[in-house]
Amino acid sequence: RKEVEQDPGPFNVPEGATVAFNCTYSNSASQSFFWYRQDCRKEPKLLMSVYSSGNEDGRFTAQLNRASQYISLLIRDSKLSDSATYLCVVIQNTGGFKTIFGAGTRLFVKA
Amino acid sequence: NAGVTQTPKFQVLKTGQSMTLQCAQDMNHEYMSWYRQDPGMGLRLIHYSVGAGITDQGEVPNGYNVSRSTTEDFPLRLLSAAPSQTSVYFCASSYSKGTAKNIQYFGAGTRLSVL
Secondary structure, three states: OOOEEEOOOOEEEEOOOOEEEEEEEOOOOEEEEEEEEEOOOOOEEEEEEEOOOOEEEOOEEEEEEOOOOEEEEEEOOOOHHHOEEEEEEEEEOOOOOEEEEOOOEEEEEEO | OOOEEEEOOEEEEOOOOOEEEEEEEOOOOOEEEEEEEEOOOEEEEEEEEEEOOEEEEOOOOOOEEEOOOOOOEOOEEEOOOOHHHOEEEEEEEEEOOOOOEOOOEEOOOEEEEEO
């Protein structure tokens, strides 16, 4: 079983739609959580951090559920420019520095 | 504002050749890492460093060496290239503490093909 699992998609949605991605992690020692965005043939870039209390950045909302060990990303009012791969990232502080990336969820937003 | 700079952007090697992928950051980050990205696999950690003079192995270290003689530079060496090392390689750096802790900044990547 992978330590961080994501639905690979692709998700195909029309402009203006609301879309949600989930990510599960297996190690309860995981302490920090992020969503990154990766455009085709580009490097990953931080989209937002994820906190237990939930956090929102414009049309994007991230949630963490420690009891069930999953994080989510909600995108409202999808734009064409939201088309990308969204990577779930988990940091484990196990006496060292261990960053684990999910394989990513592909999103296509169509006009 | 350079951030993380990787060179080269593209490289083709023959099996058995060696080469070094360069990575430099100008943000005074303590942590630096090398990842490879393969289709359907996500990013996998090759080696990382928590500061100058300190390196450690990640998930897939075999066939690669690293060194960290300065805070800024973290080169990745392929000792004897194999077709299985065909991949996209990303270097990343981050702070080790503070509010920006663990937020990684990536270089643009190196696309490597081993024939």
